[in-house]
Amino acid sequence: MTHLEKRYRVANGERFRWSDIDPQDTLDFADADATRALRKQNADAMLELQDRLYAQHRWSLLLIFQAVDAGGKNSTIREVVSDLNPQGCHVSSFKVPTDEELDHDFLWRYLRRLPERGMIGIFNRSYYEDVLVPRVHPEVLQKQRLPPKLVGKHLWTQRLQDIRATEDYLTRNGVVIRKFFLYISKREQRKRLLARLDEPSKNWKFSPDDVRERAFFADYMRCHQDAIRKTATNQAPWYIVPADHKWFAQLIVASVVTRTLSQLKLEYPKLDRRALETARKALR
Numbered sequence: 179m180t181h182l183e184k185r186y187r188v189a190n191g192e193r194f195r196w197s198d199i200d201p202q203d204t205l206d207f208a209d210a211d212a213t214r215a216l217r218k219q220n221a222d223a224m225l226e227l228q229d230r231l232y233a234q235h236r237w238s239l240l241l242i243f244q245a246v247d248a249g250g251k252n253s254t255i256r257e258v259v260s261d262l263n264p265q266g267c268h269v270s271s272f273k274v275p276t277d278e279e280l281d282h283d284f285l286w287r288y289l290r291r292l293p294e295r296g297m298i299g300i301f302n303r304s305y306y307e308d309v310l311v312p313r314v315h316p317e318v319l320q321k322q323r324l325p326p327k328l329v330g331k332h333l334w335t336q337r338l339q340d341i342r343a344t345e346d347y348l349t350r351n352g353v354v355i356r357k358f359f360l361y362i363s364k365r366e367q368r369k370r371l372l373a374r375l376d377e378p379s380k381n382w383k384f385s386p387d388d389v390r391e392r393a394f395f396a397d398y399m400r401c402h403q404d405a406i407r408k409t410a411t412n413q414a415p416w417y418i419v420p421a422d423h424k425w426f427a428q429l430i431v432a433s434v435v436t437r438t439l440s441q442l443k444l445e446y447p448k449l450d451r452r453a454l455e456t457a458r459k460a461l462r
């Protein structure tokens with residue numbers, strides 16, 4: 179198995195900068211066709227490893243996807259999930275919080291969706307939204323109904339500390355966490371948003387919010403960078419995935435998933451031999 183993904187791994191974020199990665203990067207691959215064989219090999223390995231993960235029923239895998247609008251979260255998730263056994267994974271998409279969700283601490287709605295042992299859980303957006311949207315738009319923070327006394331200038335640093343501590347806690351309980359930022363350029367975002375307007379089959383994806391939010395592109399990138407710097411750790415690393423070319427982002431994400439599972443040294447549980455013999459005799 180090649181380690182394509184290593185280049186994009188951020189495990190100690192302190193000095194991470196966007197300029198470290200080029201969103202147009204495709205390593206030495208010319209186009210999607212050039213990745214087919216590798217993708218197939220990877221998909222076969224991933225399915226086999228997932229089977230062991232499920233059978234062994236000890237670890238679980240949490241894959242977190244973040245990106246700016248039109249970053250390709252949906253298509254990347256669709257591609258990766260299509261290589262898996264649907265019985266062993268579930269996808270949770272997090273939208274604008276409901277009233278019920280706003281009546282709880284910010285982590286509440288995410289923690290309810292964590293994958294059980296043996297399962298792969300995929301988060302399409304995550305608790306990282308809570309250090310992005312309300313940070314860029316103070317009126318969104320108002321809606322979270324925090325006691326005013328608790329809202330100070332350290333709020334974002336505190337939330338990031340809480341996220342980091344939660345990820346450590348989960349890691350120590352057998353939840354393996356991998357985080358992906360699908361990194362597109364502002365130019366590619368414009369192209370994709372225009373396609374949503376121009377192509378009837380993509381119209382449904384268009385939201386006027388996307389255009390309004392685009393004006394805050396730099397703010398979002400700044401908040402994301404801060405989040406990555408403060409939460410990239412060895413046990414819960416970020417991958418900054420060049421995503422201007424969707425096929426390349428899919429290749430990298432799939433390699434990370436396969437590599438992560440293979441590092442767990444998953445084994446099928448061994449049944450007691452005497453019990454096997456007794457059962458065999460009974461069947462005969």
Ligand code: AMP
Nearest residue numbers: 272273274275303307308311312318387
């Ligand atoms: P989409 O993923 O395109 O369907 O859009 C979901 C929307 O929900 C995006 O505009 C997100 O910014 C927004 N959203 C998700 N999580 C939160 C959150 N915790 N606080 C505020 N807005 C959120």
Ligand code: MG
Nearest residue numbers: 247248385388
């Ligand atoms: Mg959207």
